[in-house]
Amino acid sequence: MGAPEFQTPPLKEYPVIPILAKDAMAGSRPYVASEKMNEAIGFPGKLVEGWQARAIAKMGELLGKYRSLKVFLDACVHCGACTDKCQYFLGTGDPKNMPVARQELVRKVYRRYFTFAGKYFPRLVGAEDLTEAVLEDWYRYFNQCSECRRCSVYCPYGIDTAEITMAAKEIMDSVGVGQKYTNEIIGKVHRLGNNLGLPGPALADTLETLEEEIKEDTGADVRLPVNEAGAEVLVITPSADFFAEPHVFSLIGYAKVFHAAGIRWTLSSHASEAGNFGLFIGSYEQMRKIALRIREAALELGVRRIVVGECGHAWRVAYSFWNTLIGPFDFLDPRYPAPQHICELTDDLIRRGAIRLDKEANDARVVTFHDSCNVARGAGMGGIARGQFIIPRRIIQAACNHFHDMAPETIHEATFCCGGGGGLLTDELTELRVKGALPRMEALKAVVDEHGVNFMATICAICKAQFSKVLPYYRFDMSMIGGVHQLVGDAIRLGRND
């Protein structure tokens, strides 16, 4: 049982708007969540009786609750500026992957039930009933949007298309049409504290193994503490950092930074996940419940600072939403940002000379940086304009001698999604993920050819897992992808700083 058969698109020298391929991705459909998975997180198990009326009522509820949603549904003038900005459209050519067409799946239903013209003259204004076929289209095509918001950057009205995708997912969940990957994972977080389903004893065992490995490699007693009350810093990081490669190299990097700087830190088995898939399914309640574990752990352990590890959407949730979701953070040390990103912490230590890096340790690497969508377009860093672009690059350049950015229209706020964000990082969507990575792969190839780049650093667990999987489809080595703190960990001086 391998992945479905498909052709990896050829890498072109420069991006070309594809010829339309109608219904090319109509077969792309993630597994639906089982009744058990949906019910475990408080959603109806399967498609409910009278689902249509309930879905429309839910849409009305969301329109009343989120003024932005109504504005975004009303404001689009179909100018088409977004059409060629989506990596899934560029990679698949399916016209329904044009952001305006994807949103139209919701808009036509909105017009039918919530606008005067749509109620009385539906055919004149392109309004449509919410039928089973429309619902099916929603399930397929809103699961082909990674909520990366690249299209929003180019929208003259500033429509946040991700919010429309999230609303569609929220409506679907409310009538019993949940997606397996996201909903199973959310259930695991509620039960065990992390996306992996890693129980506390397994976490402790894993961290112990890592401590032994670092000791063998470096001779230093670098610690990876868990549940240590009284620590200064609580680190909240994606559970993939404990489990997978290359993620774990960044975890080792954080540990070395704390060791070298002499900061007492701890992980928590109660809040052993930075990721918050509640965002992906547009559920405020799920998002809040997931995030609350972090507040509970911080209070329980009596820490003074909360630092977030390399996880893209976690940083968006932490930076943009934690304050109202789980704040106030008046129990934390006011001298530090609350929350703080691990890159802010490391950058500050480097600039103050509190840790030292030997760039030569990374001389075999020629590095580029992939901006992760939720960090680039959904958050900031360091309290400075464009800090989320500047700080990770500043760290990389402090850790490496060879750094080259990819083309300007593919980085910073114009960055392409890795292709696996928003709850799409699941094997049955491999074709979508591979094709959606095309624009990034083209930009990568250009710096590989021109500068000999052999390492793409990023600060997101989804990006790392996604690229590990798709790089080989484009004939790149999977070990080309890694974390910013992987580079830091390899370059940092662990002995005395003088």
Add this chain to the structure above:
Amino acid sequence: MAIEVADKTYETDEEGYLVNLSDWSEEVANHIAESEGITMTDNHWEVVNFLREYYNEFQIAPAVRVLTKAIGKKLGSDKGNSKYLYELFPYGPAKQACKIAGLPKPTGCV
């Protein structure tokens, strides 16, 4: 979904992972491996057996570094790395080896 091995039927999920962990046997493992295009060797069994032992103790598959360390000890340090594990299980040691070991698929950003 289901698989059939020696006239017996075993329930699996959409991706072919066993639903009931207690359904696992060496015959079932061989059958799953075959459908994945893998011929089980002694070294494959070392990995699969370690996964099952670890799962019995911790209710989760081991992290990649825990696995590589254990395999390095058993098969020699030149084999204690994920590159070797990918040689054994080309679709990824975590997912493919778990499937053959009858364990649930690791979820999350992995």
